[in-house]
Amino acid sequence: MKKFDPLKNYQNTKKIIGYIKRKKAVQADYDRIGFMSGLEVHQQLLTKEKLFCHCPAGQFQKHNEYDAEVIRHMRPTLSELGEYDGTALMEFKTRKEITYRLKNETACTYEVDDTPPFPINRDALEIALKISLLSRLNIVGEVHITRKQYLDGSIPTGFQRTAILGVEGEIPLKNKTVKLIQLSIEEDSCREVSDIGHKRIYKTDRLGMPLIETVTYPEMVNPDEVKEACDYIRFLNRSTGLVRIGMGAGRQDVNVSCKGGTRVEIKGVAHTRWIPELTHVEVYRQWSLLQIRKVLKERMAKADWKMNSKELNYYLFQFPTKEIEFAKENGFEIWAANLPKFGQLLSHFTQPGKVFADEIADRLKVIACLEKPNMTNSEDLEQSISDEDFEKIKTLLQAEKDDAQLIFWGPKEDIKTALETIEERCLMAFEGVPEETRKSFENGTTIFERVLPGADRMYPDTDSAPIPLANDYIDNLGKGLPTDVIDRYNQLRAWGVSVDTYNYILSNNLFPLILDIKEKLKIDPKYMGNFLGHRLKYIEGHYRRAANFKYKQLYNLFKYLKDNKLEFDIAEEMLKQLYEHPKMQFDSVLTTIKFKKVKRSQILDQVLFLIEKFKQIGRNVNELNTQNWVMGQIRKLALGNMALTDLKKEVKAASEKLEND
Numbered sequence: 001m002k003k004f005d006p007l008k009n010y011q012n013t014k015k016i017i018g019y020i021k022r023k024k025a026v027q028a029d030y031d032r033i034g035f036m037s038g039l040e041v042h043q044q045l046l047t048k049e050k051l052f053c054h055c056p057a058g059q060f061q062k063h064n065e066y067d068a069e070v071i072r073h074m075r076p077t078l079s080e081l082g083e084y085d086g087t088a089l090m091e092f093k094t095r096k097e098i099t100y101r102l103k104n105e106t107a108c109t110y111e112v113d114d115t116p117p118f119p120i121n122r123d124a125l126e127i128a129l130k131i132s133l134l135s136r137l138n139i140v141g142e143v144h145i146t147r148k149q150y151l152d153g154s155i156p157t158g159f160q161r162t163a164i165l166g167v168e169g170e171i172p173l174k175n176k177t178v179k180l181i182q183l184s185i186e187e188d189s190c191r192e193v194s195d196i197g198h199k200r201i202y203k204t205d206r207l208g209m210p211l212i213e214t215v216t217y218p219e220m221v222n223p224d225e226v227k228e229a230c231d232y233i234r235f236l237n238r239s240t241g242l243v244r245i246g247m248g249a250g251r252q253d254v255n256v257s258c259k260g261g262t263r264v265e266i267k268g269v270a271h272t273r274w275i276p277e278l279t280h281v282e283v284y285r286q287w288s289l290l291q292i293r294k295v296l297k298e299r300m301a302k303a304d305w306k307m308n309s310k311e312l313n314y315y316l317f318q319f320p321t322k323e324i325e326f327a328k329e330n331g332f333e334i335w336a337a338n339l340p341k342f343g344q345l346l347s348h349f350t351q352p353g354k355v356f357a358d359e360i361a362d363r364l365k366v367i368a369c370l371e372k373p374n375m376t377n378s379e380d381l382e383q384s385i386s387d388e389d390f391e392k393i394k395t396l397l398q399a400e401k402d403d404a405q406l407i408f409w410g411p412k413e414d415i416k417t418a419l420e421t422i423e424e425r426c427l428m429a430f431e432g433v434p435e436e437t438r439k440s441f442e443n444g445t446t447i448f449e450r451v452l453p454g455a456d457r458m459y460p461d462t463d464s465a466p467i468p469l470a471n472d473y474i475d476n477l478g479k480g481l482p483t484d485v486i487d488r489y490n491q492l493r494a495w496g497v498s499v500d501t502y503n504y505i506l507s508n509n510l511f512p513l514i515l516d517i518k519e520k521l522k523i524d525p526k527y528m529g530n531f532l533g534h535r536l537k538y539i540e541g542h543y544r545r546a547a548n549f550k551y552k553q554l555y556n557l558f559k560y561l562k563d564n565k566l567e568f569d570i571a572e573e574m575l576k577q578l579y580e581h582p583k584m585q586f587d588s589v590l591t592t593i594k595f596k597k598v599k600r601s602q603i604l605d606q607v608l609f610l611i612e613k614f615k616q617i618g619r620n621v622n623e624l625n626t627q628n629w630v631m632g633q634i635r636k637l638a639l640g641n642m643a644l645t646d647l648k649k650e651v652k653a654a655s656e657k658l659e660n661d
Contacts, residue, residue: 261286374409
């Protein structure tokens with residue numbers, strides 16, 4: 001009998017679903033599988049205090065820096081309709097012990113739910129309303145604060161206070177307009193320190209910081225369009241100058257579905273550059289799960305499916321793996337489960353480098369708290385259990401030809417949950433794509449994080465009174481708003497600024513700086529846009545930025561150069577120093593880089609001398625070599641004293657003249 005090859009099966013199923021790498025995919029490929037995506041873009045607001053208390057916002061504690069710990073065990077509560085949210089029930093099943101590390105300077109009794117909320121931060125509310133107006137949303141007449149359940153421990157109260165501020169807006173993209181569902185203001189969650197077994201640890205410094213969430217309709221039809229929409233919303237938020245920037249200040253959840261599938265949420269995507277690969281891989285993962293559903297339904301009815309399992313005796317089998325040896329040494333139980341009609345499906349391709357068996361292993365880690373590696377199976381791509389042992393296990397489980405087998409291990413108290421989790425995920429395979437939240441990775445793959453929350457987790461916050469929004473108040477907020485992002489994009493193009501700088505300029509809200517320098521210093525906006533998008537970007541990538549460096553210092557730098565009649569070519573060298581030492585005086589910066597003020601005539605006098613010297617030292621003399629060498633020798637002296645483009649012309653002219661003579 002021919003031996004089953006899991007690796008070959010993985011490659012074959014990859015071909016069956018028609019998987020194409022993103023760089024080779026075209027719109028027709030996404031239309032074939034019905035790609036559909038929407039966004040939930042989160043952005044922290046730039047306020048001094050948190051949303052519902054007076055603790056400072058934006059101060060962060062170090063890894064092991066805390067004054068107290070609070071331990072909680074979360075329990076689900078009934079919604080107004082008398083129902084439990086599925087996510088809350090899943091989190092309760094994990095039996096997690098949640099530890100919060102508190103620092104006196106960044107947390108108070110409100111954070112740990114020992115004090116009712118203070119009135120909402122009015123600065124945060126105004127910023128959020130301004131961004132709502134920029135997003136062309138219809139502002140609500142009255143703000144109603146609600147509670148949204150979170151039993152993963154990320155919020156000590158077990159719920160997040162949130163309020164809808166605007167509904168039914170839109171954003172313009174290059175080829176279409178995307179509609180917005182709503183914009184909400186809410187409090188940020190804790191920062192996770194670790195999550196191992198049944199213990200999860202959080203820091204509370206970020207908890208309660210003001211945050212907005214902009215939600216789009218699922219109208220993006222390819223991965224690049226999703227990124228474009230996300231960038232636009234991010235640029236719009238930053239154009240106000242009233243939001244936080246930097247790592248963690250902005251993040252997005254991406255919702256993806258395909259034809260015949262269901263909505264899956266990729267949670268907390270840290271970088272927009274990840275979005276195209278993540279959405280591409282996710283839509284094909286769902287397409288693959290639909291193929292598994294098709295095969296299962298051909299083999300048997302869901303109602304007839306039943307898993308059976310047995311505890312294994314370590315001493316009756318020869319398990320050579322280090323993981324099983326570790327389990328044995330720690331007194332874990334080892335179990336085998338038979339999955340009827342799942343033959344050749346555990347090694348079915350789902351994501352690059354992942355198979356359907358990983359869907360089960362991920363859930364065992366999250367729900368049963370069995371740390372990876374936590375299982376192996378009869379179709380493992382790196383199988384180390386002998387065929388002889390698997391035959392014994394199949395006999396023990398009374399397995400049939402088309403069945404598959406899992407072997408997993410863990411503490412005795414987690415076995416019941418593990419068996420329930422395996423059975424539940426296999427039954428879900430008959431339905432196709434489970435509604436779930438998944439965690440993202442830079443390579444485009446994802447893993448299970450939790451069951452997708454439903455509407456049952458929302459209910460009114462009885463501690464907070466409604467806030468009426470008068471028409472004249474909203475009208476006043478609408479005055480002096482920045483120009484639309486699309487208008488800024490078009491203006492950069494009209495100025496002739498290089499297209500490859502737009503993303504950097506808009507993401508760092510540098511457009512107002514270019515405009516200010518253009519209007520007040522009369523400096524060419526094309527030059528400034530390219531300087532910021534190329535030279536400043538380079539410096540940010542190669543030098544350490546001081547905490548107190550502000551982009552507005554560039555205005556003062558160019559004003560100084562203009563007032564002192566210095567050429568702008570020296571700006572980059574000065575900026576390298578200012579980037580690391582913002583408090584340095586400009587005169588001191590020039591001294592540090594050893595700048596010397598000289599006349600243009602002195603520089604040009606050096607040109608002929610250097611050309612003659614180059615010939616004398618016996619180098620390979622040709623016009624280009626001569627010019628490059630001379631420019632290299634004289635550049636430092638000319639920097640700031642003479643435009644390098646002018647110098648290059650003079651060197652070329654002098655070189656050609658000597659050659660002709």
